Amino acid sequence: MYVKHLQCISCGKEYPATPQQLTCSECGPDGILDVIYDYSQIQKVFTKENLAINRDHSIWRYMPLLPIDPNVKRPSLRVGGTPIYYAKKLGKAIGVEKLYLKDDGLNPTGSLKDRASSIAVVKAVEAGAKIVACSSTGNAASSLAGNVASLNEYDLKACIFVPERAPAGKIAQLLIYGAIVISVEGSYEDAFNLSAAAIEKYGWYNRNAAINPYLVEGKKTVAFEICEQLNWEAPDWAVFSVGDGCTIAGAYKGFYDLYQLGMIDKIPKLIGVQAEGCAPLTRAWETGEPWQKTEENTLADSIAVGSPRNPEKALNAVRKSQGMMVNVSDEEILKMQTFIGRHTGVFGEPAGVTGFAGLKKLIDEKKISPEDSYVVVITGNGLKDIANARKAAGEPVRIAPDLEKLDQLLKEYGLIDKL
């Protein structure tokens, strides 16, 4: 509605904003496009007052800032509107007074990726596609499958390519949603390449990876919600785990939009957190050199991305916001799962708690001030990955069914003091 055009972030070339235009024709697959809006027109309809009386609590409440035709059929899942918590007890535990946690694991399919996939589905419908495809075993795939299934008046199929080693639990979620799931005998790269060839050959709509410029526009709604939920007082810092780089890039775009519209008085500094075993973007940020492909050596599968597909937008987000990047170990990640769980009641998957692990590390190392305000986004639900939760959580105490034994146990564990 209010989209002016697409623009290449490398060469600046402009393109009409069609659903099919995904990358810059001049710069090739690395020519990432950005959606450019007409803020002066948006300002006339998009106001704090209008939002206050808007009873749609999904991402569609931000329609004027979304790159979709409002008349096109949309998935019916309620994406967005996830809760933000003032995490007083958790903040106290790390010495930060103004700490907020946004639990995006409460999106319909369990992750922030729903924000991107719902937009992808609308673009596929706009494009008149019959099949939308991607290669993934993770949150992108399940959110695509779920959002496709929830379309009521348009016959679209999700086709997901997975490597044969994909965990059965994640496959189950895809099949439940009725996606066509093609298990490719080979590596993730084999699955990716086959999906790319099929998309090319059959003309399917492409939800593969970060280059689709419309997906970031869905992800940016997390920034809108943060600001609106904090009564338009932008936090000093916003913290995200980083894999492909799309989520932090989306958050930046969201804060940028609101800043351009005069709805917040600053863009929060962005902290991007990667896993030590897979940190190409942190390395690029630290050295100023171009990013280089790395191993994918972390249990936080949702951010195990050795070749990030949105490196420039992600690094721009951190640099332009005067933010920072940091790495954490898998041990720190697992430890933070229980740490966050017991201080907040929020259960994040490993990649979902990685942002907080980075925040804690930076606070511990005195690289950021405990006086500032922080919003940490939990990007995925812990129920998605029970195997790692078990590693994190340890074992319960075992006893015989005998009250004296229980009494003894409670004393041993110092619990008797609490009685």
Place this chain on the structure above:
Amino acid sequence: MYVKHLQCISCGKEYPATPQQLTCSECGPDGILDVIYDYSQIQKVFTKENLAINRDHSIWRYMPLLPIDPNVKRPSLRVGGTPIYYAKKLGKAIGVEKLYLKDDGLNPTGSLKDRASSIAVVKAVEAGAKIVACSSTGNAASSLAGNVASLNEYDLKACIFVPERAPAGKIAQLLIYGAIVISVEGSYEDAFNLSAAAIEKYGWYNRNAAINPYLVEGKKTVAFEICEQLNWEAPDWAVFSVGDGCTIAGAYKGFYDLYQLGMIDKIPKLIGVQAEGCAPLTRAWETGEPWQKTEENTLADSIAVGSPRNPEKALNAVRKSQGMMVNVSDEEILKMQTFIGRHTGVFGEPAGVTGFAGLKKLIDEKKISPEDSYVVVITGNGLKDIANARKAAGEPVRIAPDLEKLDQLLKEYGLIDKL
């Protein structure tokens, strides 16, 4: 605030509404109490207009109808405010035009039980308890643990007794939330009995089972939300899976409250659905005889309750609303997991989709009219039980990473027509 007293549903005796008064002293543990409100006072503050401008989208928006002290510290998890979907495609598939699905699996710990546990935690705080305990491996336990963890300004511990055979995944969720988890060498009954003895001995607050009259008052908020989300037009029917009986009893109480207040023009007829292998309440409803203990022979673990603890309130709900009860097989339950998933994008656990399985059966058997309007509540998130989802979902198709092979496969599966 507006609670007059507690009243025994058997003998009618009244009690002051203290946190500790859980059952009727005269009738013993079977003397289930009901919370009685002063509707004439509530009417003055609880109006559709006030709700329309209330920006709290959790269950606390219904404070005048909740049996808690509004000044007592509450868990900070956002319980309630789950989405309701007009399930057009799903309805079409079973021949019902007015079908709505409420996805309560999107509560913070993944089930409707959060509505009860959040109230239990407030009552524990009101009672000045240091420990709140229950015996369960399921949703009641995880919701209790999560809600306790989210208390910011009161030091409460959850103590959960589980039988040693409890699935490791569910144990992990409890430990992540920091609950004291005591694995009892023995059966579920051994764990239950030890918890009861400990609660008695140490004076812990009791979230055990359905007899606590305040828990139903939390569950009733699902009925409030249904009516409010449907613009105060109560559906003809509301459908729930039934184990202990507390959820359907809670729903009835919620509709009853609104009807007493003149906010809806009828109480929906309630359909209770049990699993064939564990259906003591359906049998009691069919025969008019008292319920009898049965085997617990179903994979829908959340409703595998051979000795329901709230039989009277549940049967009252079905009878007084002129509703009905029906059983479904485990096969039907598993089949409905994928059926719902692919028609709506909602992924329910087995007990979570049991209600819909019952609705479909009653429609197929022409026992209810396809012209009526139906709300089905999905009571728990499918991610809680991936093992059964795998049984339901089947296997993906496998191929070599080769475009010709893919072409062939798409033709074989008739998918090529869609291209």
